[in-house]
Amino acid sequence: MAKGSPTKKPKKSEQPEYIRIKFDLPRPYHWSTGRYLGKLYAEAKENKKLMANRCPKCKEIKVHAPTPVCPKCKVDMGWDWVELPQTGTVFQYTYQVYPLWDPHVGGRWANPHPPAIILLDNGVYLRHLLEETDTKKLREGMRVQAVWEEDYEKRGQGFQDILYFRTIEE
Amino acid sequence: MAKRVAIVAVAQTKYHPNRADVNEGELAYEAIKQVLEETGLTLSDIDSAVTCCQDAWDGRTIASLNLQHVVGAHFGHEFTVAEDGINAAYVAMSQVLSGHHEIVLVESHMKESQGDKSLIENAAFDAILMRQLGLDFTSAAALQARRYMDKYGITPEQCAKAVVRNHSNAKNNPFAQGPMDIAVDDVLRSRMLVSPIRLLDTKPISDGACAMVMTTEEKAKKLARKPVWIMGVSNCYETHYLGDRELADCGALVKAAKKAYSMAGINDPLSQIDVAEISTEYSYQEPLWMEGLGFCGRGEGGKLVDSRTIEMGGQLPVNPSGGVLPGNPNTVAGMARVAEAVLQLRGEAGARQVKGAKVALAHGYTGICGQLQAVMILANI
Amino acid sequence: MAGRVAIVGVGQTHHTTRRDDVNLPEMVGEAVRAALADAQLSIKDIEAFIFSNMEAFEGILLPEHGMITEVGATGKPGLKVTGGGTTGSEAVGEGCHMISAGLYDITMVISWQKHDCGDATAGISAAAVPTFAKGMVTGAVSEFAKQALSYMKESGAREEHAAMVRLKADRGACRNPYSHLKLGLKSIDEVLQSPYLVWPIRLYDFCPQSCGACVLVLASEKKAKKIHKKPVWVADFEVVHQEPFRAGSFGDPTGTETYSQHVACERLYKRNGITNVRKQVDLAEIYEPSTWEEMSLYEHFYFCEKNEGWKLIEKGVTNIEGDFPVNCSGGVIASNPIGATPVLRIAEAALQIRGDAGEHQATRDIKTAIATALGGPNWTAMFLLKRS
Numbered sequence: 039m040a041k042g043s044p045t046k047k048p049k050k051s052e053q054p055e056y057i058r059i060k061f062d063l064p065r066p067y068h069w070s071t072g073r074y075l076g077k078l079y080a081e082a083k084e085n086k087k088l089m090a091n092r093c094p095k096c097k098e099i100k101v102h103a104p105t106p107v108c109p110k111c112k113v114d115m116g117w118d119w120v121e122l123p124q125t126g127t128v129f130q131y132t133y134q135v136y137p138l139w140d141p142h143v144g145g146r147w148a149n150p151h152p153p154a155i156i157l158l159d160n161g162v163y164l165r166h167l168l169e170e171t172d173t174k175k176l177r178e179g180m181r182v183q184a185v186w187e188e189d190y191e192k193r194g195q196g197f198q199d200i201l202y203f204r205t206i207e208e
Numbered sequence: 209m210a211k212r213v214a215i216v217a218v219a220q221t222k223y224h225p226n227r228a229d230v231n232e233g234e235l236a237y238e239a240i241k242q243v244l245e246e247t248g249l250t251l252s253d254i255d256s257a258v259t260c261c262q263d264a265w266d267g268r269t270i271a272s273l274n275l276q277h278v279v280g281a282h283f284g285h286e287f288t289v290a291e292d293g294i295n296a297a298y299v300a301m302s303q304v305l306s307g308h309h310e311i312v313l314v315e316s317h318m319k320e321s322q323g324d325k326s327l328i329e330n331a332a333f334d335a336i337l338m339r340q341l342g343l344d345f346t347s348a349a350a351l352q353a354r355r356y357m358d359k360y361g362i363t364p365e366q367c368a369k370a371v372v373r374n375h376s377n378a379k380n381n382p383f384a385q386g387p388m389d390i391a392v393d394d395v396l397r398s399r400m401l402v403s404p405i406r407l408l409d410t411k412p413i414s415d416g417a418c419a420m421v422m423t424t425e426e427k428a429k430k431l432a433r434k435p436v437w438i439m440g441v442s443n444c445y446e447t448h449y450l451g452d453r454e455l456a457d458c459g460a461l462v463k464a465a466k467k468a469y470s471m472a473g474i475n476d477p478l479s480q481i482d483v484a485e486i487s488t489e490y491s492y493q494e495p496l497w498m499e500g501l502g503f504c505g506r507g508e509g510g511k512l513v514d515s516r517t518i519e520m521g522g523q524l525p526v527n528p529s530g531g532v533l534p535g536n537p538n539t540v541a542g543m544a545r546v547a548e549a550v551l552q553l554r555g556e557a558g559a560r561q562v563k564g565a566k567v568a569l570a571h572g573y574t575g576i577c578g579q580l581q582a583v584m585i586l587a588n589i
Numbered sequence: 590m591a592g593r594v595a596i597v598g599v600g601q602t603h604h605t606t607r608r609d610d611v612n613l614p615e616m617v618g619e620a621v622r623a624a625l626a627d628a629q630l631s632i633k634d635i636e637a638f639i640f641s642n643m644e645a646f647e648g649i650l651l652p653e654h655g656m657i658t659e660v661g662a663t664g665k666p667g668l669k670v671t672g673g674g675t676t677g678s679e680a681v682g683e684g685c686h687m688i689s690a691g692l693y694d695i696t697m698v699i700s701w702q703k704h705d706c707g708d709a710t711a712g713i714s715a716a717a718v719p720t721f722a723k724g725m726v727t728g729a730v731s732e733f734a735k736q737a738l739s740y741m742k743e744s745g746a747r748e749e750h751a752a753m754v755r756l757k758a759d760r761g762a763c764r765n766p767y768s769h770l771k772l773g774l775k776s777i778d779e780v781l782q783s784p785y786l787v788w789p790i791r792l793y794d795f796c797p798q799s800c801g802a803c804v805l806v807l808a809s810e811k812k813a814k815k816i817h818k819k820p821v822w823v824a825d826f827e828v829v830h831q832e833p834f835r836a837g838s839f840g841d842p843t844g845t846e847t848y849s850q851h852v853a854c855e856r857l858y859k860r861n862g863i864t865n866v867r868k869q870v871d872l873a874e875i876y877e878p879s880t881w882e883e884m885s886l887y888e889h890f891y892f893c894e895k896n897e898g899w900k901l902i903e904k905g906v907t908n909i910e911g912d913f914p915v916n917c918s919g920g921v922i923a924s925n926p927i928g929a930t931p932v933l934r935i936a937e938a939a940l941q942i943r944g945d946a947g948e949h950q951a952t953r954d955i956k957t958a959i960a961t962a963l964g965g966p967n968w969t970a971m972f973l974l975k976r977s
Contacts, residue, residue: 061340063330067267067323071720072231102835103721106234109282109832112251132734135785139711153731163843197721231720262650263671269645269716270673270965273833281830283852287679290644290651290671299668299683305690332650336612443666447658463664575654
């Protein structure tokens with residue numbers, strides 16, 4: 039034991055006696071998308087388009103959450119929007135094996151749709167899910183295409199209005 | 209203190225009951241943009257950003273992720289304080305004084321409209337003994353109010369007077385949310401929330417943000433026409449369990465004030481301080497905190513509220529901005545008090561200006577019945 | 590930094606899956622008492638407290654408020670810091686700032702996480718912007734899965750190398766009385782039999798969720814030497830943040846990003862005249878949430894050339910007996926109470942410098958050490974510690 043550190047090792051009790059008190063308190067939140075993310079939501083819902091904004095200084099297209107300030111240049115982004123292509127190639131993918139807790143789902147699950155990084159046809163990298171759940175059929179370099187939620191009433195989830203990316207036959 | 213730290217710019221957004229038009233980052237940026245414009249700095253000039261937000265209020269883990277872009281944290285230093293905003297100002301001051309950072313951006317924001325305040329506050333109570341009693345900050349405050357008023361004979365009328373004065377002052381504050389034309393009777397007739405706290409004894413839901421820039425003495429001369437100096441600051445913790453505390457007193461505030469006063473060379477607050485901005489989410493807190501700050505003796509807070517001393521034009525005007533009661537979000541409240549104190553000392557407080565103010569006091573508290581109290585003394589000389 | 594600061598007391602609890610025998614304030618109180626005993630100070634000597642904890646994992650608002658009495662902070666100044674995985678380092682940084690600023694002479698940094706109160710993966714998934722990335726992030730595991738994939742592809746490292754990292758960590762953990770996972774692993778095959786969580790991250794490739802606390806006592810130069818025979822100086826530190834949710838948080842598969850680790854090193858090393866880390870620094874305690882990340886970090890921190898991290902593992906360079914020991918304590922993959930983990934890295938590095946690390950003391954003499962922290966989304970904190 040390190041010198042001068044008298045923390046006692048806790049004794050392993052045989053079967054601790056638990057008193058269980060159930061106290062469920064759901065905590066609802068209403069988040070605002072704000073102006074920038076709001077534009078992404080609107081275009082996705084109304085027009086099934088995926089939008090990103092472009093920095094006036096470095097010209098980089100900010101895909102993951104359009105923001106008011108370019109993180110790298112630290113300047114105002116202004117209002118220059120780019121429509122992203124809906125096809126690309128799979129740059130990298132992984133897949134979940136073990137069901138883990140997801141607070142957005144409210145339980146343990148292993149999302150059957152593999153998360154992937156997709157290189158869209160305009161050279162921009164997008165994080166999303168793949169439709170193909172059979173991991174043996176996955177491969178880097180596959181051509182994929184966005185699949186939208188077709189029901190207008192169900193859209194309005196922003197990024198998740200695209201359900202996943204489907205493999206397109208070569 | 210040998211070396212001095214200056215606040216060179218401050219900004220607040222107009223407090224509003226529901227800023228559904230912006231997300232957290234955009235809201236904070238409204239205030240940050242103003243301080244950058246005022247100083248001519250860009251986000252690239254900032255050495256360190258001290259942000260103030262809490263996961264439970266923003267509804268996501270690592271709440272400061274909402275802010276990384278707008279505080280210029282790309283390959284920069286960003287530091288989040290999870291207490292009331294005045295503590296973020298305290299940390300920013302320590303960063304400049306330590307010599308590690310020169311120009312520090314301080315930010316605090318809160319959208320109380322996004323979550324259920326009562327449910328969020330319930331999570332602050334000890335899970336095993338207190339949480340399931342269904343307490344929130346208001347019901348705990350009601351316990352404190354009842355104890356304080358009973359022990360010292362503070363009356364509901366005196367508490368109502370504090371409300372009326374704050375709302376009246378707020379009419380001169382362009383950032384105030386919604387100051388009302390009310391009289392003592394309106395407060396006493398308003399709906400009872402948790403006895404003895406009535407609806408008008410407390411503040412409405414509010415969204416807003418506050419930002420400031422702090423720097424060294426040398427840089428201050430270039431960045432601001434009128435830098436405001438931090439002369440003393442301290443904070444202090446109280447114990448947690450309500451049953452262990454003498455709720456009629458605020459020992460933590462007494463200690464925090466004592467330390468801040470001694471750093472600033474103040475031994476007679478009423479005569480040496482020209483203007484005070486204190487955080488009061490509930491009306492009873494005004495007389496109670498003023499006792500803790502030494503503006504009057506123990507139990508005399510009610511008499512002080514009755515007197516002209518703390519009115520505009522009095523010996524020590526308290527809350528020319530209207531303070532928190534007309535609408536100021538949790539977490540931003542204490543930093544907004546510092547911002548208001550700075551405006552007073554720069555002579556830029558418009559219709560709410562206390563003439564010739566040279567020394568100001570800003571106060572903020574965090575947690576249940578003000579478990580963590582903080583006091584800051586500022587001066588323009 | 591104006592005014593030198595030293596670490597004069599170190600205390601930690603035994604890190605474990607569940608602490609059913611104590612409540613949260615009691616658990617933290619154990620580490621406080623241990624640190625005071627190490628520093629041979631009384632609680633009365635502590636002038637200010639900096640707390641470090643990530644609120645999401647215990648689900649408490651203002652989590653330190655509930656433990657004020659138990660840790661001896663009643664009637665004293667203090668505040669709590671929060672953030673991602675780097676929270677602890679930032680808290681130590683602020684503890685140092687308070688002293689360098691001349692505000693206090695002795696501060697205490699209290700860090701903890703009691704993961705049996707909640708679930709770490711759920712807490713981390715909640716870091717995803719609710720309006721944007723809901724359901725896209727499986728905690729930290731999926732992010733490190735991507736990093737592992739990129740690393741395998743670029744460097745040629747194989748799963749066997751990741752297994753070797755776990756074996757090294759386990760050897761250290763079994764010698765460290767406080768560490769959580771003491772698996773007693775004997776072979777690479779044993780590691781390769783553990784199940785996959787998110788491919789290619791196996792259970793044994795990843796860090797646990799631990800209940801634990803770690804406390805440091807910091808002192809100004811004028812008091813440090815009176816308090817402890819062997820104060821450990823905080824020579825310098827650097828914290829680098831970054832914006833969230835780029836394509837790959839920890840490993841950049843696109844090859845277009847700069848890593849915050851590089852930025853931190855460039856600044857810290859330059860300020861301290863470090864041009865050859867392995868010659869000028871004796872040991873590192875790095876924050877590695879996965880075995881694959883450890884190999885990457887060797888490269889990011891310039892312990893070796895790019896794509897050679899796995900070679901250091903293969904050759905045993907970073908073992909306890911090696912030329913450049915890294916994570917003799919078992920590291921983060923053996924114990925991970927998130928709010929406390931960065932402070933543990935600093936604490937363990939300090940113990941090594943003092944020669945007080947007991948059975949997991951490095952074989953070499955340690956005079957200078959680096960302690961790092963990693964946070965989401967790839968934030969880096971680095972501390973440079975030196976012997977008196």
